[in-house]
C-alpha cells in the first residue's frame with residue numbers, strides 16, 4: 001500500500017515540474033495549464049497615427065489567429081493610463097505583458113511589480129530608459145536613430161547639401177521623437193549649409209502637423225525649403241498647409257518623413273511628398289513567435305530589430321499596390 005502512495009507522489013511531482021515556467025529575464029512566464037488560454041496584456045500608446053492603427057491591428061489579428069486571450073488597453077497617449085493598465089494586467093495574473101511605451105522614462109516602479117509577479121514584459125516599437133535592463137525581456141522595434149540618419153542623407157543628396165529645414169517632431173519624450181531627431185542631426189552635421197531653422201512637436205498627428213506648419217509658413221514663408229517630419233501623418237498635415245498656402249509641396253518645398261504608410265504613398269504618387277523612410281508596424285507575428293520561444297525556455301535577443309528602407313516618389317506608383325499598411 002505504501003509503495004502505491006510513493007508512485008502517486010512521484011507522478012504528481014513529475015506533473016509539477018512539467019508545468020514549471022521557463023526562466024526569462026524580466027520575469028518568469030507562468031505556463032498556462034492545458035485548458036487555460038495563454039493570456040497577454042497589451043498596453044498600446046493610442047491611435048494617433050495610421051502607423052499605430054496598423055500596429056494594433058497586426059497584434060490583435062495575430063492574437064486572434066493563435067487563440068490568445070489578448071487584453072487590450074488604449075492609453076490615449078497618457079503614461080498614467082499605461083501604468084494603470086499594467087497594474088491591472090499584473091492583478092489579473094496575465095502570462096505576458098506587451099508594452100508600446102508612450103514615453104521613455106518613468107517605468108521603473110510598475111516594471112518592478114511585473115518582475116516580482118514573474119510576468120515577462122515585451123516592449124514593442126519604442127524603447128525605454130531604465131537603470132536595470134532586466135525589467136524587460138526584449139524590445140522588438142526599428143532603429144529610430146538610423147531612420148533619422150537615412151532621412152538626412154537622402155535630403156542632403158537631394159538638395160546638394162544646402163537647405164533651410166523645418167522639422168516636425170513627434171510626441172515630446174517619446175523614443176521615436178528623440179532618436180529620429182538625433183539621427184537626423186548627426187546626418188546633416190557634415191553639411192554646414194543644411195540648417196534646421198525651426199523645430200517643434202506636432203505630437204505625431206496630422207491635425208497638429210498642419211497647425212504647426214501653418215505657423216511656420218506665417219512667420220518664415222520665404223525661407224522654407226525642406227520639411228522633415230518624424231512621421232507621415234504630420235507630413236500629410238504639413239502638405240495640406242503648404243498646398244493651401246500655394247507653396248507646392250514636393251516641388252518648391254522638399255518633404256520627407258518616416259513610416260511609409262499607404263497615405264504617404266498616395267501623397268508621393270500625387271507628387272506632394274518626396275520620400276518616406278519605412279518603419280514596419282506589422283509586429284504581430286514576431287511578438288507571438290517571441291512569446292512562444294520564451295515559453296519554450298529559449299533565450300531571445302535583447303533587441304530584435306526590424307529592417308527598414310527608404311521609398312521615393314519616383315518609384316511610389318510601382319510599389320503602392322504591394323503595401324500592406
Ligand code: AHR
Nearest residue numbers: 049051052125176204231
Ligand atoms: O513609435 C512609432 C511611431 O509612433 C510612428 O512612427 C508614429 O507614426 C507613431 O505614432
